[in-house]
Each structure stands twice: as structure tokens, then as C-alpha cells.
Amino acid sequence: MSGISKLSDFWVEKYKKESKKSWDKFYKRNETRFFKDRHWLDREFDCYFGLPDKLPLTILEVGCGVGNLVYPLLEVQPNLKIYCCDFSPRAIDFVKKHSCYNENRVFPFVNDITEDSLLEVLGSACIDTLTAIFVLSAIPREKQLRSIKNLASVIKPGGHLVFRDYCDGDFAQEKFMTSGDPSMIDEQTFVRQDGTLSLFFREEDIAEWMKSAGFGLVTLDRVNRTVDNRKRNLNMKRTFLQGVWKKL
Numbered sequence: 001m002s003g004i005s006k007l008s009d010f011w012v013e014k015y016k017k018e019s020k021k022s023w024d025k026f027y028k029r030n031e032t033r034f035f036k037d038r039h040w041l042d043r044e045f046d047c048y049f050g051l052p053d054k055l056p057l058t059i060l061e062v063g064c065g066v067g068n069l070v071y072p073l074l075e076v077q078p079n080l081k082i083y084c085c086d087f088s089p090r091a092i093d094f095v096k097k098h099s100c101y102n103e104n105r106v107f108p109f110v111n112d113i114t115e116d117s118l119l120e121v122l123g124s125a126c127i128d129t130l131t132a133i134f135v136l137s138a139i140p141r142e143k144q145l146r147s148i149k150n151l152a153s154v155i156k157p158g159g160h161l162v163f164r165d166y167c168d169g170d171f172a173q174e175k176f177m178t179s180g181d182p183s184m185i186d187e188q189t190f191v192r193q194d195g196t197l198s199l200f201f202r203e204e205d206i207a208e209w210m211k212s213a214g215f216g217l218v219t220l221d222r223v224n225r226t227v228d229n230r231k232r233n234l235n236m237k238r239t240f241l242q243g244v245w246k247k248l
């Protein structure tokens, strides 16, 4: 833990309060260039997306960004109806401007999952599969349970939540801890230079929050990946947490 520097309460509150603004600025700066399309999800979790038979299912992708998961998924499974939301209005505009946007298949909307009721927007628990990919890590721990309950409220009984996110012990967490820059909120949560939050999940925490929100565990695993950072000419060994829960 050498070099670790904790933020003052003032800055912790400020970063938490300005999270939405920080992400919207992120999309103003990076537009659609930052995240790569995610082509692995349908391969690793095909049965949750109605594959291989291309069954007509209803999906909700929360924290969808500019659609890096939505459009690759729709390409391999055109029978999906995909609701997708993000709290950055700019990100949602990019989803709508995408060349593959199809208003009969893709339904983007602005929503802060920590406080805006998804049930009010969707009207009923109509979701077969909800995807939360690198979004819950942007939310402070005290808001996790409330947010996950919000997600649970729109999933059909027997439907699934598919999760992948940062894991405790990951290379990026070690970097925060040794950088010397003041970035720590608590041992699991850090602030990036652009003001966005990054929570590194412990298995026991996410398992407890999901259980309390009415989910039964299907799988929860650590996955190791080597990620290329071409700009910095780096190969990073990353550890993510990946899981599936069933709405009881």
C-alpha cells in the first residue's frame, strides 16, 4: 500500500456528486472512439441472448455508453429487442446516431440507475436478460444495493442479469494504490484523472448485494485477460469478475 493517498471528504463528495457530468464530458472528449466493440458477450453467454436459435428476447443494457455492446449483439442476433440506457445524454445521442440504429429494435433512453426508476420507464418487469458490463464499478458502494434493486425490478422472474466488471486485486487497482496521486475513496474505490469512479469488486460484496436484491447465483468467476494498450505500447494482465444471476 506504499504511496497510497486518500482523498479528503470534500473531494470524495464532489466526485460522487459530479459523476454524471464527468461521464458526459468523457463522451464530449472521446465521442465514440474510446471503447472497442464488445464481440465476446454473445459467444460466452449465448443462451442468455436466445442463441443459437435466434429466439425473440427482450434485453436491457445498462450503462450502454455509445452502444459498443448493443450493436455487435444485434448483428449476431437480429431478433432481439434491446432497451439501453446511460446517464450521459451525449452517449445516448451517439447510440441514436449509429449507422445500425433501428428504431424497431433499439430503444435508448437517459437514466441514472442509482436514482431513476427503470420500472417507471419500462412499465413492467419485461426483461429476459439485463447486461451490466463495466457500469456498476462507476457507482459508489453505498449506492450499489439500491441500484441493483432497480435493475432487478424490471427483470422477469426466471430472467437473468449478466455482469462483468473490475475485480479486487486487478492490475489497475494496484496502479492506483502505488501511483502516489490522491485517488482513493476506500480500498476498493478510486477516482480516475477525469473524475470518473472505479470500484474493484470483491466476490463476497457483489454476491451479497445480488442476493439482497432478489437474485440467485448461477455463476461467478474471476477471468484473466491480457489487454493491449496500443497508445502506450503496453500489455496489461487484467482480472475481471464475471457472473450471471437469476431473478427469483
Ligand SMILES: C[S@@+](CC[C@H](N)C(=O)[O-])C[C@H]1O[C@@H](n2cnc3c(N)ncnc32)[C@H](O)[C@@H]1O
Pocket: 023, 024, 035, 038, 062, 063, 064, 065, 066, 068, 069, 085, 086, 087, 088, 091, 111, 112, 113, 114, 133, 134, 135, 138, 139
Ligand atoms: C466503462 S463504460 C461501459 C460502457 C459499456 N457498458 C461497454 O461495456 O462498453 C461505463 C458507462 O456507464 C455509464 N454510467 C455510469 N454510472 C451510471 C449510472 N449511475 N447510471 C447510468 N449509466 C451510468 C457511463 O456513462 C458509461 O457510459
